[in-house]
Amino acid sequence: MTITITAFENSPDGGRGLARDMRVRWALEEVGQPYDVRLLSFAALKEPAHKALHPFGQIPTYEDGELVLFESGAILIHLAERHGGLLPKEGNARARAIAWMFAALNTVEPAIFDRSLVTILERDQPWFEHRLRALDELIRKRLGDLSARLGDADWLDGAFSAADILMVTVLRRLHGTGLMEAYPNLVAYVARAEARPAYQRAFAAQRAVFDAAR
Amino acid sequence: MTITITAFENSPDGGRGLARDMRVRWALEEVGQPYDVRLLSFAALKEPAHKALHPFGQIPTYEDGELVLFESGAILIHLAERHGGLLPKEGNARARAIAWMFAALNTVEPAIFDRSLVTILERDQPWFEHRLRALDELIRKRLGDLSARLGDADWLDGAFSAADILMVTVLRRLHGTGLMEAYPNLVAYVARAEARPAYQRAFAAQRAVFDAAR
Incomplete structure (x- = not known):
């Protein structure tokens, strides 16, 4: 099953990795989990197709088979349930x-x-x-x-x-x-x-979206 | 082991149950878990004794033996780990x-x-x-x-x-x-x-603090 997240097609942060998809990218890199990204325009965020995934029309979302999640904090807790390295076991x-x-x-x-x-x-x-x-x-x-x-x-x-x-x-x-x-x-x-390698991979991935959009 | 939470000695909400201890009281009532409350003045919130429990000097905190928590959202997740009825099992x-x-x-x-x-x-x-x-x-x-x-x-x-x-x-x-x-x-x-009985018990408990302070 492929994990798919959503991110801004044109992030307002100028490629600085300040949008909330960065948190999910980083966590996925920490646990070594590959993922696809679906890029969304600002108009697409407010369309019914996206609001069915995210009631408030924001990014990121997280899709894995039947599971659809929103809120970066909740996505990180879910990833921590499935993989080691994101939350203590005790x-x-x-x-x-x-x-x-x-x-x-x-x-x-x-x-x-x-x-x-x-x-x-x-x-x-x-x-x-x-x-x-x-x-x-x-x-x-x-x-x-x-x-x-x-x-x-x-x-x-x-x-x-x-x-x-x-x-x-x-x-x-x-x-x-x-x-x-x-x-x-x-x-x-x-x-x-x-300085963490997972951070750097995540940063480069979101930066590539910005560079491609220019 | 007794659970102890903290709340405002004089809540700025006039007894309307808007302070964040209400969430923890309500959750504890939903799971039928008795608890003690330590009331704090605004001055006491900023003193080292309380900041050792809550780095940002706020309420509520949650103490249970060696465990000290802050942030109402996190306290509710912890209670859900220990008791049924607050989060789905699946x-x-x-x-x-x-x-x-x-x-x-x-x-x-x-x-x-x-x-x-x-x-x-x-x-x-x-x-x-x-x-x-x-x-x-x-x-x-x-x-x-x-x-x-x-x-x-x-x-x-x-x-x-x-x-x-x-x-x-x-x-x-x-x-x-x-x-x-x-x-x-x-x-x-x-x-x-x-209308939930647990809500009403929690509301009455925080209201009693306000009435006693008047």
Whole structure:
């Protein structure tokens, strides 16, 4: 059975690997699982054929035989159920890694994602500076807490896990903002993840889509 | 071993059960698991003792012997591993329910949560009306997609699951905004969930904290 995921035909991130298919590509590379990609235009995302797979008309989706999934976090948990190397086997360690998965997506990502949107959509609005300052303050609070907990560890909780895939892809969205540089251990954490061969294969694969679209 | 969770000593929601401990209380009631609650002041949330349990200084946390968890979504998955009734046993159905858990927290909640904050914190700002309109537009898009997918089903994907606990607690934050009323099946979905005895026990328990604090 071939696994098929969906991704943007023309990613708005300019080939920087910031779209959420990157998480699924990376996880699939970590477990050595080949996959096909179906590329979608922005118009196709909102069509019934895609909404039958993804109720909110987004990417990525994951198809494997009869199983259809959406939400990158859920796809990573499913892959971890089927393959070793993405979540600890021991119950308590596994539960803690899943806590970090939700923390990445529900506690750390929202302000960082909003900041990306605001710098694109609200740059000319009179309140732009104020909104940016408020978001940066919240982002610094989250980064400070994350940095304090990570300390000099390599990964969030013991061995590398799907939680690191999610957290690193969230933090990478800060590249170029100058916000992460106050936390050298977070900069090193992201670099350590980006050096993994599975990350590099996934990055090259999404980059190839961008290059082909130009 | 006694399970202990944390909650606000003085919830900012006025006893309406909108804080995230409600999700964990509800899930514990669904599986019939007794629990203790440690109430925390806003100051205590930021102290080292609590941050050792929750890196971002929030509620709820979950302690059971040596295991310490944070993030309501992760706590619900852990409870589902230990007890029946919160997630399907069959692999594909379980993976789909987990997709809905992430959808509730990462796709539906952010705009709804932002709207709550904006109406409290930004009401006097010059951009208030603009921000509210933009958030309401995004919320309506999400509700429209959710309503279309739910159709006339009772729950998100087959039997009641932890995904319904998360989605309903997210949607309840819209009470009083008038946004949900355009989608009668979502109004009925929330009412159906609120009628569950486990929900009512959890609601009464968090309400008792509010009443005692007054």
